Amino acid sequence: MHLATYLGLLHTSLQTLADAFREVAKGHGDEPDVEHTCHVLSKRIDAQVEKLGPIVERYGEHREPEPERLHAAEFSQTRSGGVGLLRDLQDLYALASFTDITWTVVGQAAQGLRDKELLDVVSSCEQDTARQLAWLKTRIKQSAPQALIAARG
Amino acid sequence: MVNHGRMGPKGLYGSWQAHRKDRLTKPLIRRDGELVETDWNTVMDAIVRRSQDLLAEVGPLSHGFYTSGQLFLEEYYTLGVIGKAGIGTPHMDGNTRLCTATAGASLKESFGSDGQPACHADIDLCDALFLFGHNMASTQTVMWARVLDRIAGPDRPRVVVVDPRTTPTAEAADVHLAPLPGTNQALLNGLLRALIEHDWLDHEYISRHTLGFDELKATVEPYTPEHVASICRISPVDLLRAAEIFGTSERVLSTVLQGFYQSHQATAASCQVNNLHLLRGLLGKPGSGVLQMNGQPTAQNTREAGADGDLPGFRNWDNPEHVQELARLWHVDPLTIPHWAPPTHAMQIWRYAEQGSIKFLWISATNPAVSLPELSRVRDILRREDLFVIAQDAFRTETTELADVVLPAALWGEKQGTFTNLSRVVHLSEQAVEPPGEARSDLDIFLDYANRMGFRNRDGDPLITWKDPEGAFDAWRECSRGRPCDYTELSYERLRGGSGIPWGGERLYADGHFPTDASYCEDYGHDLLTGASTTPTDYKARRPDGRAFLKAAEYTPAPEQPGDEYPFICTTGRTVYHFHTRTKTRRAPELQKAAPEPWVEMSASDAATLDLADGDVVRVESERGFVEVPVRIGRCRDGVVFLPFHYGFQAANELTATQWDPVSKQPLFKISAVRIRRV
Numbered sequence: 001m002h003l004a005t006y007l008g009l010l011h012t013s014l015q016t017l018a019d020a021f022r023e024v025a026k027g028h029g030d031e032p033d034v035e036h037t038c039h040v041l042s043k044r045i046d047a048q049v050e051k052l053g054p055i056v057e058r059y060g061e062h063r064e065p066e067p068e069r070l071h072a073a074e075f076s077q078t079r080s081g082g083v084g085l086l087r088d089l090q091d092l093y094a095l096a097s098f099t100d101i102t103w104t105v106v107g108q109a110a111q112g113l114r115d116k117e118l119l120d121v122v123s124s125c126e127q128d129t130a131r132q133l134a135w136l137k138t139r140i141k142q143s144a145p146q147a148l149i150a151a152r153g
Numbered sequence: 154m155v156n157h158g159r160m161g162p163k164g165l166y167g168s169w170q171a172h173r174k175d176r177l178t179k180p181l182i183r184r185d186g187e188l189v190e191t192d193w194n195t196v197m198d199a200i201v202r203r204s205q206d207l208l209a210e211v212g213p214l215s216h217g218f219y220t221s222g223q224l225f226l227e228e229y230y231t232l233g234v235i236g237k238a239g240i241g242t243p244h245m246d247g248n249t250r251l252c253t254a255t256a257g258a259s260l261k262e263s264f265g266s267d268g269q270p271a272c273h274a275d276i277d278l279c280d281a282l283f284l285f286g287h288n289m290a291s292t293q294t295v296m297w298a299r300v301l302d303r304i305a306g307p308d309r310p311r312v313v314v315v316d317p318r319t320t321p322t323a324e325a326a327d328v329h330l331a332p333l334p335g336t337n338q339a340l341l342n343g344l345l346r347a348l349i350e351h352d353w354l355d356h357e358y359i360s361r362h363t364l365g366f367d368e369l370k371a372t373v374e375p376y377t378p379e380h381v382a383s384i385c386r387i388s389p390v391d392l393l394r395a396a397e398i399f400g401t402s403e404r405v406l407s408t409v410l411q412g413f414y415q416s417h418q419a420t421a422a423s424c425q426v427n428n429l430h431l432l433r434g435l436l437g438k439p440g441s442g443v444l445q446m447n448g449q450p451t452a453q454n455t456r457e458a459g460a461d462g463d464l465p466g467f468r469n470w471d472n473p474e475h476v477q478e479l480a481r482l483w484h485v486d487p488l489t490i491p492h493w494a495p496p497t498h499a500m501q502i503w504r505y506a507e508q509g510s511i512k513f514l515w516i517s518a519t520n521p522a523v524s525l526p527e528l529s530r531v532r533d534i535l536r537r538e539d540l541f542v543i544a545q546d547a548f549r550t551e552t553t554e555l556a557d558v559v560l561p562a563a564l565w566g567e568k569q570g571t572f573t574n575l576s577r578v579v580h581l582s583e584q585a586v587e588p589p590g591e592a593r594s595d596l597d598i599f600l601d602y603a604n605r606m607g608f609r610n611r612d613g614d615p616l617i618t619w620k621d622p623e624g625a626f627d628a629w630r631e632c633s634r635g636r637p638c639d640y641t642e643l644s645y646e647r648l649r650g651g652s653g654i655p656w657g658g659e660r661l662y663a664d665g666h667f668p669t670d671a672s673y674c675e676d677y678g679h680d681l682l683t684g685a686s687t688t689p690t691d692y693k694a695r696r697p698d699g700r701a702f703l704k705a706a707e708y709t710p711a712p713e714q715p716g717d718e719y720p721f722i723c724t725t726g727r728t729v730y731h732f733h734t735r736t737k738t739r740r741a742p743e744l745q746k747a748a749p750e751p752w753v754e755m756s757a758s759d760a761a762t763l764d765l766a767d768g769d770v771v772r773v774e775s776e777r778g779f780v781e782v783p784v785r786i787g788r789c790r791d792g793v794v795f796l797p798f799h800y801g802f803q804a805a806n807e808l809t810a811t812q813w814d815p816v817s818k819q820p821l822f823k824i825s826a827v828r829i830r831r832v
Contacts, residue, residue, distance in 0.1 A: 032812045036712045037683050082508060134685035141494040150214035150510040
């Protein structure tokens with residue numbers, strides 16, 4: 001059964017995502033709404049990791065030995081300026097999309113296994129991931145015109 | 154009809170007759186670093202040249218407008234058309250962002266549109282009155298007198314006040330809840346949970362007229378009285394007493410103001426007040442309803458006419474049909490009207506100016522160099538070489554002194570126009586005297602700019618066809634047609650007939666039908682935790698069709714918490730003797746004498762710990778700045794201090810943070826961590 005492989009993937013990608021939100025919060029303190037919301041969301045992702053804990057205990061988790069094959073790209077360093085903010089938010093969007101579809105895959109397995117506990121976890125975490133994506137999209141849409149048309153440098 | 158012939162101290166002493174002196178009577182322009190007198194032609198020429206150059210070089214996104222809650226409806230509407238159809242910039246907001254943005258936001262989230270459900274007469278008719286973060290005795294003295302009539306009269310209503318300070322309002326309460334600043338959401342979740350737990354609910358109303366009960370119930374479930382008491386540091390018994398009063402009174406009126414609006418979960422907590430009323434079906438009935446309060450006299454008009462960035466007539470920026478309506482009305486290409494994202498809120502406008510992408514900032518009837526948070530930053534922005542600042546005011550202020558040009562404006566009484574109060578009552582304010590010197594009405598200034606800029610519609614005719622207040626009002630009536638704030642039945646002629654006429658009737662939503670239909674609503678709403686916009690598809694899928702939303706949110710701690718270095722929470726607010734930044738009231742001798750300088754209030758026990766006596770001068774300091782003011786002992790709960798925000802010297806906003814609510818974008822004036830040292 002490959003579920004354990006996917007749980008491992010989900011586990012690491014959630015940690016990557018939470019760290020990325022924290023990194024963006026730290027790098028964009030001059031945008032207080034970004035800083036605060038990224039902190040709020042990163043804590044909620046930590047909570048997702050916790051919810052995943054009992055599931056991982058039951059099924060085990062298989063961490064893929066070749067990270068480049070099955071791994072969310074790490075978030076390296078924040079950028080500066082209007083376009084920099086836009087790109088960082090876009091990177092978060094890509095990472096959050098990755099966990100989103102990974103939750104979907106795990107949810108499908110939970111359906112097949114009739115695992116009620118896992119289904120509940122997936123359902124609440126999918127909603128939370130939808131919230132991350134919705135916020136990122138809202139903030140990106142707000143920033144894009146100014147950054148691409150009017151900003152200097 | 155509204156004030157019963159009463160006046161408060163500011164109305165009595167601060168009206169315009171008292172200060173015809175000190176007025177700005179000529180335009181000013183900065184030459185070699187100094188503001189010098191000039192004439193209108195020169196100053197308007199300088200403005201138009203800069204405006205046209207920037208439109209050619211950068212485009213509409215280089216322009217920002219920051220206006221007020223104190224102009225007339227006609228002036229806001231004209232400014233809105235200039236911004237949206239003339240220039241085509243989304244960067245327009247009012248200082249209403251600092252005062253009542255959350256009122257508008259919470260009404261939109263719960264009911265689908267702005268518009269106050271209750272009216273002043275409900276004070277006379279209620280069995281219970283709840284004041285949420287609303288120190289009415291200081292902020293609305295005339296309204297408070299109406300409450301005192303009830304408190305001292307027969308059939309006294311039960312009064313519950315939520316305020317961390319023991320204000321005169323709180324002293325009149327049957328139950329005073331003093332939560333720590335920044336914990337309103339936990340408190341309200343606790344009240345809602347108690348209502349559900351004791352089944353103080355109107356089940357039929359909930360099922361017929363609302364959406365989201367199950368999610369609300371699940372969200373508030375963890376907020377037991379003990380849990381709430383530990384977060385808010387209040388007594389669980391008081392919480393339950395307040396819930397019982399809400400749950401068992403036949404007619405309940407709630408008002409909400411800055412204690413909620415200027416905190417970090419502002420919209421969320423204000424929506425929970427709406428939820429209390431929805432759960433009991435107490436809306437739109439005599440004595441029952443919600444007043445999401447307005448602060449300034451024409452804040453309602455700023456929001457209606459779109460000078461706060463929203464589309465005029467409570468139209469939805471995310472609804473293409475609403476944008477088309479405006480494009481047809483104004484005869485412009487719909488693409489001209491900025492609607493690709495929510496309008497740019499004030500705090501973001503200032504951020505763009507700080508980053509140098511807004512280069513033209515037109516400030517009217519407001520004094521951001523005292524009223525915005527983190528003043529050292531605001532001053533730096535206003536001083537930027539690459540930012541052209543226009544300040545339009547009746548007096549010189551801290552802001553005009555940093556502007557490139559200053560335009561002398563008329564006050565009410567010196568110009569004509571309409572204003573709409575808290576409960577949607579529209580009044581006509583006639584011109585009584587001429588403006589002093591060369592001062593002009595704000596309307597005339599905006600019209601002059603539009604004329605000189607040569608704004609045209611798609612047929613090549615002038616975009617703005619009106620030339621006076623009544624013409625602007627008639628244009629606005631047409632714009633409001635078919636919208637919740639429909640003015641088509643009103644005219645200057647009708648408004649001269651009495652004491653004011655409300656749009657929408659005396660109360661809204663008596664039939665439990667809300668303006669949430671997807672084709673009609675003002676907004677598709679937001680996630681209360683992050684401010685993420687709800688997409689049109691998601692909104693339509695919920696099929697609100699006239700039902701109200703029971704929006705839920707968990708409590709999250711405020712971004713700034715007191716700690717070892719900054720152990721106190723500082724809140725800012727008003728004194729009864731001054732408006733905003735004292736631009737007018739400090740020139741009224743009686744008011745100035747009553748409250749000449751700022752102070753800091755703290756509890757007796759905190760003062761004792763720091764070995765401070767009444768009158769000792771202390772430095773109140775946050776990470777961002779400090780003030781040095783004398784101590785007043787009393788009123789605050791332990792751990793909380795209070796600064797009045799009116800004063801341009803030792804200004805409270807030296808301390809406050811650049812942070813805002815995720816939905817309403819209202820800054821968090823109520824939660825700054827500070828330390829206090831004797832000077």
